[in-house]
Amino acid sequence: QLEAMPEEMARALRHGDWDIVAGHMFSKFRRHLHVIPPFGIAQDWTRWRAVDYGFASPFCCLWVARSPDKRRLIVYRELYQAELRAKEQAQAIRLASARETIGLTAADPSMWQRRQDAIGGTLADEYLAAGVHLSKANNDRLVGWATVHEALAWKEIGGQLVQPPRLRIFDNCVNLIRFLGNAPRDG
Numbered sequence: 711q712l713e714a715m716p717e718e719m720a721r722a723l724r725h726g727d728w729d730i731v732a733g734h735m736f737s738k739f740r741r742h743l744h745v746i747p748p749f750g751i752a753q754d755w756t757r758w759r760a761v762d763y764g765f766a767s768p769f770c771c772l773w774v775a776r777s778p779d780k781r782r783l784i785v786y787r788e789l790y791q792a793e794l795r796a797k798e799q800a801q802a803i804r805l806a807s808a809r810e811t812i813g814l815t816a817a818d819p820s821m822w823q824r825r826q827d828a829i830g831g832t833l834a835d836e837y838l839a840a841g842v843h844l845s846k847a848n849n850d851r852l853v854g855w856a857t858v859h860e861a862l863a864w865k866e867i868g869g870q871l872v873q874p875p876r877l878r879i880f881d882n883c884v885n886l887i888r889f890l891g892n893a894p895r896d897g
Contacts, residue, residue: 738862739890743871748880751775751786758814759803761844763821763833768792769799772886773807783861783877790885796833800840816847862890 751757755775762770773787789802803815821833821844834844848854861877879886 736858736862736890738859738864738875740864741887741891743864743875744862744877744879744890745881745887746784746878748786748882751784753811754778755784757810757812758816759807759812760847761799761803761815761817761821761837763796763799763818765793765795768885769794770885771799771803771806772883773812781876785877785879785883785886787880788883788886796836797840800837800842804841815842815844817844819846819849822846 755777757773757775760772760774764770768790769792771789772785775784775786776782787806789799789806791799791802794802817834817837821837824832837844858877862875863873864871864875865873879890881887
């Protein structure tokens, strides 16, 4: 009977893997493979941040490190909070990054659009004034999804993991973990 069921339901019943529900975007995400306890990341790893602006809905900043051999990506920190203005977000990011060398902070290109409020300028201008320089990210959703799917991919043969995922996430990044496990398929 299990073999006749959809893969996600059979996996949940056979192995107790309830992280993924049918129809979710990131079907390769597995808590036991992708979520790890924090460890000290070596200084020679490349580090960057990714920012998604929000006010009423939370803004998010993720810190990512890549191993020198480019085989491993670690999301090692997140900020996720609502009702912070751009300047406050940038200050929180700068404070959380103290004594780190961050190569790049990628952000949604919409943060460079002129605002019509009394402040004027752009959100990117406000971040810069608070000490965080932003770079425009590629906003193509299909490219982004494909990149995440590739980084989450892993291979198992006969119950043995033969190709681990490139992307791992520290267990203190609870909002990213929740998102990857629950993101609905778009469209």
